[in-house]
Amino acid sequence: MRLSALVFMAGAWAFVLGLTAWSYRRLLAPPRRDDPPPPESIP
């Protein structure tokens, strides 16, 4: 397999699997007690 093809495949897989893992880890984490601050208050 050519290196360029491998790089593109690895990059695409890393992006989607990383995003999936991150989002499910956050989803399955116990809910935080404090409500987040309003978005406009974030500098």
Add this chain to the structure above:
Amino acid sequence: MAAPSVPREQWGSRIGLILAMAGNAVGLGNFLRFPRQAVENGGGTFMIPYFIAFLLVGIPLMWIEWGVGRYGGERGHGSVPGMFHSIWRHPVSKYLGVLGLFMPVVVLIYYCYIESWTLAWTWFSLSGATAGLDQQGMQQFFGSYVNLQNASVHGFWTPFLFFFITIAINFWVVSKGLTAGIERLAKIGMPLLFVFAAILVVRVLTLGDQTVMVDGVATVSNPLRGLEFMYTPDWAKLAEPGVWLAATGQIFFTLSVGMGSLQAYASYLTRKDDLALSGVATAATNETAEVVLGGSLAIPAIVTFFGVSGAVAIASQGSFDLGFIAMPLVFNQLPGGPLVATAAGVMWFGLLFFAGITSSVAMATPALSFVEENFGWKRKQTAITLGAIALAIGLLHIIYNTRGFLDEWDYWAGTFGLVVLAIVETILFVWVLGPDRMWNELHAGASIRLPRIYKFIMTYVTPVFLLVMMAWWTVQEAIPTLMMDGETPERQAIRWFSRAFLVGILLFQLWLIRKAWARRAAAGKDA
């Protein structure tokens, strides 16, 4: 805020919601359309515009549709006409929302027909009907099915039977309601889909070297060659506007945005639900199914047994040839004999069926909600009536499928219409509601902060991207399609009939919206 007069159902669990939303997004296109698009549009380099479109159009539209849905649902509306009316108190807004009824109903009808093929081929795999067929035999088998001809193992009536079964299953599921029907289906269907796909990916990627005949010469091929073929970058393609449009189109289709079904599902959310993170999880689940699983199945398998030139020839025939002709041929050649071929066929068409049905039940939801909420019908009564209508109209697709009837619906409702609805909802949710209010809506109940750059992207970049896309499609495709360039007189006649049918459905739905709002006004509801 006007509270809904009747309490609305709610999702039973967060994971059920995510699976149902992801089920809506994951469809046949993840496994059949995506690999073909990637191969035809630059291989590895296709992933660059694909992920840019995902970040600039896909994810923002996902959030916008979840936001529009929840905003309308909190005000008692489970379909787009009412959602638009909640956002923009103008007499026209509810009529603009007809797009969110028209598209899902129209696409649902022909999508169920395609979905019925997957059910039929699951049966054909189980019964051994496609075992031992060569390429020509497989093509004849597929042709005889879609052209309603008698064959050794099926009659002309078989497509009608499978279509009836598919419609019956779909509307039985939606008649059970949100948690007992749709959510339960997602909790069963989505894990099965991923398990089937994962097993097939492992089997395909461990096939090893196979000797294939390419132009009369024996050549060694293997799955890695398939992946190489799919991901080798063609940098020149990046300069072609058509590739960028193809990538954006693929993102549209794969995430099921611009349809009206995501909004209908999101209307069952409450203020405490997390749109921001759930939207990302849904999109990410879909992308995993598409890029990791969909990209590792059909093309690597077909290249292994037919070589690169064979795969190109099959892919050029269309996505259905890839799924319904080439893949059964691959299964027939798997080591292990008929039992392995049968198991692989059942898993492949089974996963396609689950991908299809979890999308089609979502498409049925907006129309069901609209009728229930505005005309006081019970869910079962509504499901049976809509199912009967879909069945009756779907017969036209079966009869006229190969003569352009379906193409007309697929283009206007399943392609062009999606961008039109996306533009309208983006303008309403971001501009009419206002960027600040939109931003706050998305963060209500959220456990994450969206990157601030997305406020700018959703306000300016996404609408411009969509307008450019629509302008390009209008010039490149919509006008030639409207003029029926290159069509024979017979196909033109059928396409006109098909088009008139579409206009009839649109006018009927506009009339229903008018009736609904007249009833709301008479009942003293917030019309």
